Amino acid sequence: MSDLNGTEIQRSPHFADEEDRRHVRDRVIFFSDAVIAIAMTLLALELPVPHGRTAAEAWHSFLELLPEEYLNFVISFGVIAAFWTAHHQYFRHIHAVDAALRRYNLGWLFLIVVVPFATRVNSQDGHFPLGPVLYAIVISGIALMMVFMALHAVRAHLLRPQAPPHAMRRLLVGAGAAAAVFLLSIPVSFASPS
Amino acid sequence: MSDLNGTEIQRSPHFADEEDRRHVRDRVIFFSDAVIAIAMTLLALELPVPHGRTAAEAWHSFLELLPEEYLNFVISFGVIAAFWTAHHQYFRHIHAVDAALRRYNLGWLFLIVVVPFATRVNSQDGHFPLGPVLYAIVISGIALMMVFMALHAVRAHLLRPQAPPHAMRRLLVGAGAAAAVFLLSIPVSFASPS
Amino acid sequence: MSDLNGTEIQRSPHFADEEDRRHVRDRVIFFSDAVIAIAMTLLALELPVPHGRTAAEAWHSFLELLPEEYLNFVISFGVIAAFWTAHHQYFRHIHAVDAALRRYNLGWLFLIVVVPFATRVNSQDGHFPLGPVLYAIVISGIALMMVFMALHAVRAHLLRPQAPPHAMRRLLVGAGAAAAVFLLSIPVSFASPS
Amino acid sequence: MSDLNGTEIQRSPHFADEEDRRHVRDRVIFFSDAVIAIAMTLLALELPVPHGRTAAEAWHSFLELLPEEYLNFVISFGVIAAFWTAHHQYFRHIHAVDAALRRYNLGWLFLIVVVPFATRVNSQDGHFPLGPVLYAIVISGIALMMVFMALHAVRAHLLRPQAPPHAMRRLLVGAGAAAAVFLLSIPVSFASPS
Numbered sequence: 079m080s081d082l083n084g085t086e087i088q089r090s091p092h093f094a095d096e097e098d099r100r101h102v103r104d105r106v107i108f109f110s111d112a113v114i115a116i117a118m119t120l121l122a123l124e125l126p127v128p129h130g131r132t133a134a135e136a137w138h139s140f141l142e143l144l145p146e147e148y149l150n151f152v153i154s155f156g157v158i159a160a161f162w163t164a165h166h167q168y169f170r171h172i173h174a175v176d177a178a179l180r181r182y183n184l185g186w187l188f189l190i191v192v193v194p195f196a197t198r199v200n201s202q203d204g205h206f207p208l209g210p211v212l213y214a215i216v217i218s219g220i221a222l223m224m225v226f227m228a229l230h231a232v233r234a235h236l237l238r239p240q241a242p243p244h245a246m247r248r249l250l251v252g253a254g255a256a257a258a259v260f261l262l263s264i265p266v267s268f269a270s271p272s
Numbered sequence: 273m274s275d276l277n278g279t280e281i282q283r284s285p286h287f288a289d290e291e292d293r294r295h296v297r298d299r300v301i302f303f304s305d306a307v308i309a310i311a312m313t314l315l316a317l318e319l320p321v322p323h324g325r326t327a328a329e330a331w332h333s334f335l336e337l338l339p340e341e342y343l344n345f346v347i348s349f350g351v352i353a354a355f356w357t358a359h360h361q362y363f364r365h366i367h368a369v370d371a372a373l374r375r376y377n378l379g380w381l382f383l384i385v386v387v388p389f390a391t392r393v394n395s396q397d398g399h400f401p402l403g404p405v406l407y408a409i410v411i412s413g414i415a416l417m418m419v420f421m422a423l424h425a426v427r428a429h430l431l432r433p434q435a436p437p438h439a440m441r442r443l444l445v446g447a448g449a450a451a452a453v454f455l456l457s458i459p460v461s462f463a464s465p466s
Numbered sequence: 467m468s469d470l471n472g473t474e475i476q477r478s479p480h481f482a483d484e485e486d487r488r489h490v491r492d493r494v495i496f497f498s499d500a501v502i503a504i505a506m507t508l509l510a511l512e513l514p515v516p517h518g519r520t521a522a523e524a525w526h527s528f529l530e531l532l533p534e535e536y537l538n539f540v541i542s543f544g545v546i547a548a549f550w551t552a553h554h555q556y557f558r559h560i561h562a563v564d565a566a567l568r569r570y571n572l573g574w575l576f577l578i579v580v581v582p583f584a585t586r587v588n589s590q591d592g593h594f595p596l597g598p599v600l601y602a603i604v605i606s607g608i609a610l611m612m613v614f615m616a617l618h619a620v621r622a623h624l625l626r627p628q629a630p631p632h633a634m635r636r637l638l639v640g641a642g643a644a645a646a647v648f649l650l651s652i653p654v655s656f657a658s659p660s
Numbered sequence: 661m662s663d664l665n666g667t668e669i670q671r672s673p674h675f676a677d678e679e680d681r682r683h684v685r686d687r688v689i690f691f692s693d694a695v696i697a698i699a700m701t702l703l704a705l706e707l708p709v710p711h712g713r714t715a716a717e718a719w720h721s722f723l724e725l726l727p728e729e730y731l732n733f734v735i736s737f738g739v740i741a742a743f744w745t746a747h748h749q750y751f752r753h754i755h756a757v758d759a760a761l762r763r764y765n766l767g768w769l770f771l772i773v774v775v776p777f778a779t780r781v782n783s784q785d786g787h788f789p790l791g792p793v794l795y796a797i798v799i800s801g802i803a804l805m806m807v808f809m810a811l812h813a814v815r816a817h818l819l820r821p822q823a824p825p826h827a828m829r830r831l832l833v834g835a836g837a838a839a840a841v842f843l844l845s846i847p848v849s850f851a852s853p854s
Contacts, residue, residue: 094364094365094432094434094435094436095434097434098364098432098434101364102360102364105301105305105360105363106360107687108302108305108690109305109308109309109356111687111690111691111694112305112306112309112310112500112694113309113312113313114691115691115694115695115698116309116310116313116314116694116698117313118695118769118773119695119698119699119702119773120313120317120698121773122699122773122774122776122777123317123702123705123776125777127777127780127781127784128781128790129784133790136790137790140790155770155773159766159769159770162691162766163762163766166684166687166688166691166762169687170676170680170683170684171676180357180360184353184356184357187312187353188349188353191312191313191315191316191349192316194316194317195316195319195321198321199321199322202321202323208322208327208330208331208334238676238680240676240677240679240680241676242676288558288559288626288628288629288630289628291628292558292626292628295558296554296558299495299499299554299557300554302496302499303499303502303503303550303554306499306500306503306504306694307503307506307507310503310504310507310508311507311510314507314511317511374551374554378547378550378551381506381547382543382547385506385507385509385510385543386510388510388511389510389513389515392515393515393516396515396517401521402516402521402524402525402528482752482753482820482822482823482824483822485822486752486820486822489752490748490752493689493693493748493751494748496690496693497693497696497697497744497748500693500694500697500698501697501700501701504697504698504701504702505701508701508705511705568745568748572741572744572745575700575741576737576741579700579701579703579704579737580704582704582705583704583707583709586709587709587710590709590711596710596715596718596719596722
């Protein structure tokens with residue numbers, strides 16, 4: 079039913095005119111960029127400063143923070159950067175944004191906004207699987223949402239006529255693989271001894 | 273008088289030319305998007321990390337934070353997302369932004385910026401109605417401002433000629449209903465025993 | 467010399483073509499909007515939550531925070547909103563952004579970014595004039611920078627041909643008056659008994 | 661190999677059409693602006709408020725914070741503003757953004773996002789060279805990345821046909837000099853007695 083709905087919106091589009099269609103698409107992209115940029119930058123906001131009264135102590139503190147806090151920050155930055163690139167590749171090929179895609183996109187942004195929090199939980203908690211599990215759920219959720227968005231774009235005929243024939247295939251494969259890897263990491267993190 | 277003023281601005285518009293009109297409209301929308309995106313992302317900034325020395329303790333802490341902090345975050349994200357959608361549907365149909373609409377919009381943004389603060393008050397305060405009351409005032413204020421903006425757009429002839437005839441009606445009904453529900457929740461939260 | 471420079475840039479513009487000129491102008495405006503939006507939203511980030519174990523205590527705490535923290539937040543939001551409006555009115559009439567205007571604008575943004583900090587200093591310090599003096603310096607600095615920008619636009623012929631003849635006059639009067647009022651408030655805050 | 665790749669992408673561009681090319685370029689610039697704006701504004705977020713019970717104490721505290729915290733904030737703001745200007749001058753002359761440039765740009769943004777953290781480390785740590793060394797590494801990294809981006813633009817023929825013949829030269833000289841100065845400051849800060 080949601081399917082039919084999407085297709086119908088596409089067939090008899092509720093856009094007033096060409097300017098309206100472009101305006102809707104551009105604003106959705108713009109708003110997404112702002113949210114992704116903020117989430118990315120906030121990652122660095124709570125990085126702890128290494129402490130120590132001598133140079134040796136400071137370097138020691140720095141090296142201690144490296145594998146947890148600093149590495150997690152770098153990984154999360156890379157993850158958000160990769161998802162921004164995927165989002166960018168996706169919307170390059172989108173002609174019109176319907177109400178369903180707008181909702182998918184807001185859900186996707188919700189999970190992006192949660193990444194800095196999931197990174198903090200992951201950094202502060204080394205003894206039990208809560209951190210890695212939450213992190214894996216959030217990341218695979220973003221990837222899965224991307225899969226749904228790619229499927230919806232094909233089904234609801236939202237692609238640009240100029241888009242290459244298999245524009246969504248690479249995205250489906252990449253996002254699907256990412257979702258699978260992170261979902262599989264969940265039982266592994268429960269099974270692992272540490 | 274403010275009415276007359278608005279209509280006059282519309283009749284003899286102070287736009288230098290078409291490029292000026294478009295520039296004014298686009299910048300107001302753009303600036304609003306940036307403010308909404310930041311308010312939305314800041315919601316997650318102060319989410320508390322669950323603590324505990326064992327897995328059981330961490331899950332317990334997580335479950336304790338769930339109904340207050342985490343649920344309130346999800347609700348506020350949903351509320352801002354819904355208002356962004358309404359703002360988006362509104363400006364799709366706006367042809368020209370006059371000085372009065374610019375002021376309404378800044379007032380609307382003020383209340384959006386207050387949402388993360390109202391969410392914090394609501395989360396940290398469970399024993400008396402201050403939190404829910406402040407929250408209800410802010411949310412109904414945003415909805416009411418949206419009603420004023422829709423009425424002003426009709427009165428001051430700010431709509432695009434291509435806009436569907438009842439473009440503002442759905443917005444008026446939706447925002448009006450939201451304002452009514454949240455305003456009604458105020459006396460209820462005083463009356464409720466907890 | 468800086469004058470001559472500005473005028474020369476204008477006479478033999480270093481823009482490659484029309485697209486380049488527009489790109490430069492749009493990016494300066496866009497970047498400014500993002501900075502202003504973030505400064506505005508960060509104002510609310512450190513608003514203290516009222517505390518208390520009973521409803522009476524919470525209301526009391528709320529009322530105590532009202533004249534300092536909350537009022538200062540509202541004032542600073544209003545100040546930044548007013549300056550955003552002035553910035554918006556200014557750039558509506560700007561045809562080309564030269565290197566000097568780009569530098570003025572970055573200086574202006576620097577002071578905007580300092581507003582949340584000046585607001586915090588003003589809120590936390592009630593017994594001596596440091597807070598009000600810093601605040602008055604920052605606000606009058608923003609207004610003065612606006613005056614310089616308006617003078618520069620006229621001198622370096624940066625205005626759009628379609629701009630009304632006295633496009634900069636209202637801005638000069640408004641920003642000049644704001645600068646004067648806040649500068650005058652400095653000796654007053656030293657003289658005042660509290 | 662990466663070279664060949666870049667040139668090939670340029671020769672047989674993967675852009676669907678002119679609109680696609682422009683869309684890709686504009687979104688990369690837009691996203692960068694949002695990230696730079698946030699990093700710039702976050703610098704001011706953790707500026708400490710001067711404390712003291714008398715005016716004399718408050719001024720004393722202010723003067724004490726001046727050479728470390730406040731000066732570092734001003735310097736970092738200036739550094740990010742200078743890099744924004746360089747980024748702006750760079751992209752003015754860019755016609756098409758290929759996958760390699762998108763990656764370079766994300767790396768550049770990563771280092772920009774680290775600047776507020778490096779500033780904090782630099783402010784809180786006065787007794788050993790960790791702070792200045794990290795700061796110098798980050799700043800010279802941003803400048804070096806700019807050099808790579810300029811070289812890549814020339815090599816992969818990404819420049820606009822209308823760009824002046826030596827559009828990248830000034831950028832190469834400026835960014836190269838900045839990278840050299842900051843890299844040279846690292847051994848100096850180890851050798852210096854304080």
